[in-house]
Amino acid sequence: MSAPAEPLLRLDDYASGDLPDAEASSFEDELFAAAADREAAADVFARGGLAADAAFLDRLTRMTPDPARQGVFAGGATRAQVDALLGSPLPVHYVDLGAGGEHVFQPWKPGVKFVVARLAVDLRGWQDVDVEVTGSDGTSIKTFRDVRCAPEDGALYAVCHEPLARLAFARGRTISRIVATRAGARETVAVFDVRPPA
Numbered sequence: 001m002s003a004p005a006e007p008l009l010r011l012d013d014y015a016s017g018d019l020p021d022a023e024a025s026s027f028e029d030e031l032f033a034a035a036a037d038r039e040a041a042a043d044v045f046a047r048g049g050l051a052a053d054a055a056f057l058d059r060l061t062r063m064t065p066d067p068a069r070q071g072v073f074a075g076g077a078t079r080a081q082v083d084a085l086l087g088s089p090l091p092v093h094y095v096d097l098g099a100g101g102e103h104v105f106q107p108w109k110p111g112v113k114f115v116v117a118r119l120a121v122d123l124r125g126w127q128d129v130d131v132e133v134t135g136s137d138g139t140s141i142k143t144f145r146d147v148r149c150a151p152e153d154g155a156l157y158a159v160c161h162e163p164l165a166r167l168a169f170a171r172g173r174t175i176s177r178i179v180a181t182r183a184g185a186r187e188t189v190a191v192f193d194v195r196p197p198a
Contacts, residue, residue, distance in 0.1 A: 077157040079150045082116055085159070092116060093165075100190035104197055105169040108162070115158075115165030119178070121190045122154030126180035129189075131156070136173040170196045 019027060086092055093108030096118045108115060123129055131144040149156055156178070160168060168174075173195040180189050 123149035124154040
């Protein structure tokens, strides 16, 4: 549970149902009072730097794709955005999957809100980048189309809400192929064979 000095985390706990009933009721009253009174709303945002936190959260939600619409790679998170997320008070699990090959995706602690996976390929200079994800038996799971790499290092950053990450990385072994075009030729740039711990 979040400390009262962390209003953004408290709001997240409230929205996700993790706030105890008595505290949730009190917080709800505070939100309704703030909504009814512009000065009170400004005061709620001012306390604890919530305005800056809210602005950061707004940028984060724009960076984090809607999985139903686009998928975890859509939009292309930059290294700077990932660093901002890692430096925020939000609980984040980060894993670097290297440049390809076999990897065990390490489990995350309870309470994690976002899972970030770095695929350390350099896709600068490539076009039409797709990530094709299949099960270990070759069954297609999802294709992420026209993903963009981070301009700083060419890597791909998958930024997932924890429930989506659980579906993506804890379901069993998956094979992800990065396929892209360069100089008119379509190629497999890297293959990631990822499984949860045994």
